[in-house]
Amino acid sequence: MQLAHQRLFIWCLIAALPIGAIAWGTLDDIRYKTKGADGNLWAPYMGRGYMVKGEEAPGTVAFTFDDGPDHRTTPVLLNQLDRYGIKAAFFINGARFHPRTAGGPENQAVLRDIYRRGHYLGNHTFNHKDITRLTESGWRTEVLQVEQVLRGVIGRRPWLFRPPFGRVNDTGLARLGREGYTVVMWNLDPLDWKATDAADLLNRTRDVIEQNPKGGVFLFHDTNRTTIQAFPLIIEWIRERNSRLRAEGSPTLDIVGLEHYIRSKR
Ligand SMILES: [Zn+2]
Structure with missing residues (x-):
């Protein structure tokens, strides 16, 4: 009996750890200490029906990648992301x-x-469908089925949702909110699928930043080979730009995780 109690106590401690990490740690502490489970740790904050537009955290940029995963392209990007932290x-x-x-x-x-x-995993529907046109059974196929299949792979449901084509209506937003999703839009779109090569995508990205100097949420596609080739060039350019701006005493664009955009909603 005593042993059973001890075991129960230890299990309770383990179960309380992620919540404790959010309550007591700073954002940077959490990011650093809990790599590998961040998306799940942030679930209590994400699952509240928020909407991220990309203007919530001026002075930063966050990267989002849609339409994957693709075993031919995504792993290369994952190594690049790790390399740049x-x-x-x-x-x-x-x-x-x-x-x-x-x-x-x-x-x-x-x-x-x-x-x-x-990294964070978010739902982008099963077949890349416009959710404003879904019937009830379409919703089950396109939204809920992604949760079921993802649970089968990593044991977790996603808490973020990005509507295909950026199309949402009030009904869809309300339902996503009830189902625990934070909807993530974007405000920086270099149209990577139109880029002819890596240099062209770098130019497009520079133009988008020059037009939006406060930064925001980038939309890219990890299924696009040109995006994978251009990604290191884009990061190096942002870093060089930051060094130059820092030397001038001007505001920089720090690369952050999406939680900085959700934190501002709490
Ligand atoms: Zn898409």
């Missing part, structure tokens, strides 16, 4: 990692890797 958010399509689709098992391994490395 950047935490990104991946908005995933369920059809890419369903066990019975082509490439499904390979893409499931990539999903586990994204999660293990401490």
